[in-house]
Amino acid sequence: MDLNTITEVKRPASPDELAGWPQGHAWLGGGTWLFSEPQPTLNTLVDLTGFGWPALTVTEAGLEIAATCRVIELDRLSPPASWLAGPLLRECCRSLLASFKVMNTATIGGNICMSLPAGALIALTVALEARYTLWPRDGVPRMVDATEFVTGDHRNILAPGELLRSIAIPATALAKRYAFRRMTLTHLGRSAALLIGTQAPGTGDLTLTITAATPHPVRLHFPAMPDAEGLRAAIRGSVSDDGFFDDVNGTPAYKRHLTYHFAEQIRQELGAGA
Numbered sequence: 001m002d003l004n005t006i007t008e009v010k011r012p013a014s015p016d017e018l019a020g021w022p023q024g025h026a027w028l029g030g031g032t033w034l035f036s037e038p039q040p041t042l043n044t045l046v047d048l049t050g051f052g053w054p055a056l057t058v059t060e061a062g063l064e065i066a067a068t069c070r071v072i073e074l075d076r077l078s079p080p081a082s083w084l085a086g087p088l089l090r091e092c093c094r095s096l097l098a099s100f101k102v103m104n105t106a107t108i109g110g111n112i113c114m115s116l117p118a119g120a121l122i123a124l125t126v127a128l129e130a131r132y133t134l135w136p137r138d139g140v141p142r143m144v145d146a147t148e149f150v151t152g153d154h155r156n157i158l159a160p161g162e163l164l165r166s167i168a169i170p171a172t173a174l175a176k177r178y179a180f181r182r183m184t185l186t187h188l189g190r191s192a193a194l195l196i197g198t199q200a201p202g203t204g205d206l207t208l209t210i211t212a213a214t215p216h217p218v219r220l221h222f223p224a225m226p227d228a229e230g231l232r233a234a235i236r237g238s239v240s241d242d243g244f245f246d247d248v249n250g251t252p253a254y255k256r257h258l259t260y261h262f263a264e265q266i267r268q269e270l271g272a273g274a
Contacts, residue, residue, distance in 0.1 A: 021161025067109025092124035181262035197266035213255035
């Protein structure tokens, strides 16, 4: 069977040049997943590089990341000193199962739209309270909270042909303290659990983001630092015992244990103050 089904590559200068979204079309960013395995249902790729979107835009309001921004570009960003969570950008970029070749080619939007439980850029944007701008093929752009985008393993809210345009991370989230925990079975392996806690300056609050261990991101906010049992109860109320992701990187019981263990470490770290 011939698996080389791509017969056309379109290179529009704007999405407006495309009429509709015929079956068999796919957006092409870095292509690191698209070219990694057969795509028998596709016949046409639509190259995003011609849109010319600035990769990263730093303003007083925060950080805007184009969906076409390469992972290495975000990894190399030197964040303003006021962004206490700035180092988290690099930590998440380096929490991918990716060679240096993939880092130089893969895009932030591609990692998010793949919608894998272990998508480290999904964890980053959910933890930092990002909002995504989506461009439907026939409609007005819409903005969604990062927590709403991924709905399960390899599933998200994108309609056919809809395009992730950009990711906006507010300066208020970037100014937060953070704690980061991650477990992999091998040094450069896919995450079995990736948890991020953040805390606003001058407060005792806690925002906890759970990813990789669950099919979709879970973000919990506590106006005041919870005690150990309160934190466990909140996690239990959001993720049932059978709601943890089961794959080759760990059983649900293993990932449940990691989640509670890392969450308590994060609670103690951020609860101890700056």
